[in-house]
Amino acid sequence: MTREDEIFEKLKNGDESGAAELVRLxxxxxLRYCMFRLPDRYLAEDAVQETFLKVFRYFDDYRHKxxxxxxxxxxxxxxxxxxxxxxxxDPIPEDAAQEESGMRKTEEQExxxxxxxxxxxxxxxxxxxxxxxxxxxREIAETVGIPLRxxxxxxxxxxxxxxxxxxxxxxxxxxxxxxxxxEIRKEAxxxxxxxxxxxx
Numbered sequence: 001m002t003r004e005d006e007i008f009e010k011l012k013n014g015d016e017s018g019a020a021e022l023v024r025l026x027x028x029x030x031l032r033y034c035m036f037r038l039p040d041r042y043l044a045e046d047a048v049q050e051t052f053l054k055v056f057r058y059f060d061d062y063r064h065k066x067x068x069x070x071x072x073x074x075x076x077x078x079x080x081x082x083x084x085x086x087x088x089x090d091p092i093p094e095d096a097a098q099e100e101s102g103m104r105k106t107e108e109q110e111x112x113x114x115x116x117x118x119x120x121x122x123x124x125x126x127x128x129x130x131x132x133x134x135x136x137x138r139e140i141a142e143t144v145g146i147p148l149r150x151x152x153x154x155x156x157x158x159x160x161x162x163x164x165x166x167x168x169x170x171x172x173x174x175x176x177x178x179x180x181x182x183e184i185r186k187e188a189x190x191x192x193x194x195x196x197x198x199x200x
Contacts, residue, residue: 034048038080126154
């Protein structure tokens with residue numbers, strides 16, 4: 001029996017502590033997802049609270065079949081859409097999208113988010129759910145509301161675009177390094193000429 005199954009068993013038996021355990025189990029994951037979907041940490045936190053309120057409000061209608069995580073992400077995604085429709089937001093700088101996370105992120109995580117935000121939204125979400133949230137492909141299909149084959153094709157297309165983007169960045173970085181090397185050599189040559197004049 002999984003941890004999730006144990007919590008649902010508590011809820012089924014009327015143990016209210018199960019609700020708090022369920023929130024603790026998924027809160028951070030759903031917050032990261034909402035922060036990916038929304039431009040503001042505070043709005044994301046509101047979305048998380050609203051997500052769990054909706055889940056518990058209609059909990060009696062839910063039938064647990066071991067697919068709760070996908071169901072929770074779907075509710076969170078719809079909540080984020082509703083919040084974006086209610087408010088108008090000014091575009092925020094790409095590199096500031098995660099500044100208000102309140103969590104220290106590694107450089108690799110920041111690079112990952114920076115790269116996937118260059119993808120079309122429908123592709124970026126699939127990549128984020130698969131590699132950041134570690135959802136299975138079938139869970140992503142249920143979360144986003146698309147067929148499994150569409151998830152597979154979007155993921156394949158996204159990875160192709162990411163590979164192209166990374167290669168492009170690598171070439172640009174290599175070109176930049178070559179330019180820097182030329183400048184360094186020029187600077188070194190000039191310094192050598194100055195030194196020769198000074199010693200004459």
